[in-house]
Amino acid sequence: xxxxxxxxxxxxxxxxxxxxxxxxxxxxxxxxxxxxxxxxxxxxxxxxxxxxxxxxxxxxxxxxxxxxxxxxxxxxxxxxxxxxxxxxxxxxxxxxxxxxxxxxxxxxxxxxxxxxxxxxxxxxxxxxxxxxxxxxxxxxxxxxxxxxxxxxxxxxxxxxxxxxxxxxxxxxxxxxxxxxxxxxxxxxxxxxxxxxxxxxxxxxxxxxxxxxxxxxxxxxxxxxxxxxxxxxxxxxxxxxxxxxxxxxxxxxxxxxxxxxxxxxxxxxxxxxxxxxxxxxxxxxxxxxxxxxxxxxxxxxxxxxxxxxxxxxxxxxxxxxxxxxxxxxxxxxxxxxxxxxxxxxxxxxxxxxxxxxxxxxxxxxxxxxxxxxxxxxxxxxxxxxxxxxxxxxxxxxxxxxxxxxxxxxxxxxxxxxxxxxxxxxxxxxxxxxxxxxxxxxxxxxx
Numbered sequence: 001x002x003x004x005x006x007x008x009x010x011x012x013x014x015x016x017x018x019x020x021x022x023x024x025x026x027x028x029x030x031x032x033x034x035x036x037x038x039x040x041x042x043x044x045x046x047x048x049x050x051x052x053x054x055x056x057x058x059x060x061x062x063x064x065x066x067x068x069x070x071x072x073x074x075x076x077x078x079x080x081x082x083x084x085x086x087x088x089x090x091x092x093x094x095x096x097x098x099x100x101x102x103x104x105x106x107x108x109x110x111x112x113x114x115x116x117x118x119x120x121x122x123x124x125x126x127x128x129x130x131x132x133x134x135x136x137x138x139x140x141x142x143x144x145x146x147x148x149x150x151x152x153x154x155x156x157x158x159x160x161x162x163x164x165x166x167x168x169x170x171x172x173x174x175x176x177x178x179x180x181x182x183x184x185x186x187x188x189x190x191x192x193x194x195x196x197x198x199x200x201x202x203x204x205x206x207x208x209x210x211x212x213x214x215x216x217x218x219x220x221x222x223x224x225x226x227x228x229x230x231x232x233x234x235x236x237x238x239x240x241x242x243x244x245x246x247x248x249x250x251x252x253x254x255x256x257x258x259x260x261x262x263x264x265x266x267x268x269x270x271x272x273x274x275x276x277x278x279x280x281x282x283x284x285x286x287x288x289x290x291x292x293x294x295x296x297x298x299x300x301x302x303x304x305x306x307x308x309x310x311x312x313x314x315x316x317x318x319x320x321x322x323x324x325x326x327x328x329x330x331x332x333x334x335x336x337x338x339x340x341x342x343x344x345x346x347x348x349x350x351x352x353x354x355x356x357x358x359x360x361x362x363x364x365x366x367x368x369x370x371x372x373x374x375x376x377x378x379x380x381x382x383x384x385x386x387x388x389x390x391x392x393x394x395x396x397x398x399x400x401x402x403x404x405x406x407x408x409x410x411x412x413x414x415x416x417x418x419x420x421x422x423x424x425x426x427x428x429x430x431x432x433x434x435x436x437x438x439x440x441x442x443x444x445x
Contacts, residue, residue: 006200008139012147014193015132016154018084021091021186022125023158023265028179029057029118030159030261031166032098035176036114043106047368047378050396052111054364058356059115063090063122064129065353071130072346076211080199083131088191090124093117095180095187102177121183122353129349134342137334138203144430145284145331146276152327153272156265163262203334204341217339223418224337224344228351230411231329234288235352236359237295237408238322260311264319271323278324283428284332287324289415295321296409303401321408326352335430363400370396 033053041049041056075083097117101110132151140147162182169178200206204214218224279287298318305311329352333344340347372378374392384392422428 006139006198010197011135011139011199012151014084014190014197015136015151017186017190017193018087018128018132019151019154020158020161021087021183021190022128023155024162024186025060025091025121025125025158025183026155027159027162027166027261027265028183029060029121031162031169031179032176033057039102040106040110040114044111047372047381050367050371051361051364054361054367056114056118058358058361059118060122060125061353061356063119063124064126065122065350067123067126068130068346068349068353071127072134072342072349075130075134075342075346076202076205080131080135081194081197083127084194085191087124087127087131088187088194090120090122090127091183091187094119094121094124095183098180099177124187126349126353130342130346133330133334133345133349134202135199137338137345138200138206141203141338143276144334145279145328148327148331148334149272149275149324152330153269155326156268156272159265160262160269163259163265167259167262202342203338207339209339209341213339214341214343217337218344218347221337221340224333224340226414226418227329227332227336228347230288230414231348231351232355233407233411234292234295234325234329235355236404237292237299238325260315263312264315264322267316267319268323271320272327275324275328279328283419283422284328284335285415285419285422285428287328288332289412289419291321291324291328292408292411292415293321294318295325296405296407297321299401299405299408303398303405336428338431359404363403366403367396367400370399 036056037049037053041052045052071083094117097113097120101113101117104110104113133148136147136151137144162179165182166179169176209217275287282290294317298314298316298321301314302311302318305314330345330348333340333348337344368378371381371392374395375381375384375389381389381392
């Protein structure tokens with residue numbers, strides 16, 4: 001039962017705003033990635049600048065993953081309200097830090113300041129996920145997949161708004177640093193709304209499941225750790241290409257890659273509102289199988305696109321594929337392992353965050369290696385004409401995207417086997433702890 005002092009609709013709006021804010025941050029980072037590379041990292045190390053910017057962007061995901069790992073275990077102790085207030089502080093401080101770095105002469109100090117600032121925005125992102133996901137699971141235990149998908153529809157909505165603002169800033173010839181100001185306003189609004197709201201306890205706490213029982217639930221269920229590994233790979237298929245899109249696709253198709261990211265995000269915003277009816281027909285795991293297939297095909301097609309029209313067609317396939325990956329994986333962990341509480345959902349998010357921390361620098365390294373190969377050696381890069389350098393960069397962009405296209409396809413046998421096993425037992429029914437007549441914990445494969 002939800003406490004009578006809790007306004008479920010108001011809290012859902014708070015959750016939507018918090019997810020919108022992190023989507024906005026994702027778009028801003030995609031907007032400024034090229035600027036960071038050109039204004040800072042090319043000055044530090046031209047041959048390895050893509051690797052350096054990949055490491056910098058990866059710091060965001062490190063902060064995100066670490067906050068989820070520890071914050072999800074602590075959210076029951078410090079409360080959802082304090083966790084969301086911490087997220088607002090992280091975004092404010094991180095935005096100010098990037099602005100400060102842009103104003104200073106390029107040096108090792110600036111490089112460190114960029115890393116630390118992006119780490120802070122990652123901490124803010126992680127705090128949002130650590131609080132908002134278990135909050136929605138507690139508010140709507142009977143329809144977790146549907147509600148979590150709608151909640152996370154506000155992630156692409158934030159990307160659309162942030163991406164369009166970034167495009168406008170570029171088109172108007174305004175300083176790219178204005179992108180960082182965009183993050184400050186929603187952070188202030190979120191802090192105000194959170195401070196004026198009452199929050200529930202998590203589903204686990206409401207059911208009287210102890211910390212000890214929570215950890216035992218996760219340790220004794222090997223299927224949870226299978227899904228945990230799956231989350232590592234599904235996040236790589238969705239978030240790494242999205243964060244890399246403005247660097248790579250701008251060079252492949254001759255248009256701002258952020259335009260494609262905005263388009264795909266708009267598509268995702270609409271589609272995530274229909275997750276509930278789809279899951280009723282094919283189940284959450286069935287949805288993951290279909291999504292991974294489309295994601296792998298879409299990523300490969302994106303690497304081959306050589307015109308805006310083909311890029312939009314390929315991006316449509318990729319967008320349909322990755323649309324449901326993140327929120328549905330969170331819902332699966334909460335539906336199948338509710339006694340794992342916020343910790344189960346946090347560990348899933350931790351896997352996703354650490355995945356990008358590894359994948360983004362690898363995409364950068366593949367990009368730099370292909371760039372050097374096409375140029376005839378890293379020392380030849382500085383001697384190339386602008387036209388030749390552009391062709392070299394285009395080749396490197398294709399290589400970096402094709403490298404991740406196979407990732408979601410690896411998961412097809414895993415989700416396929418679980419899907420067939422569930423169907424052989426009459427379909428899977430989510431467990432709601434503490435509800436009379438709810439099904440017992442599912443037997444793992």
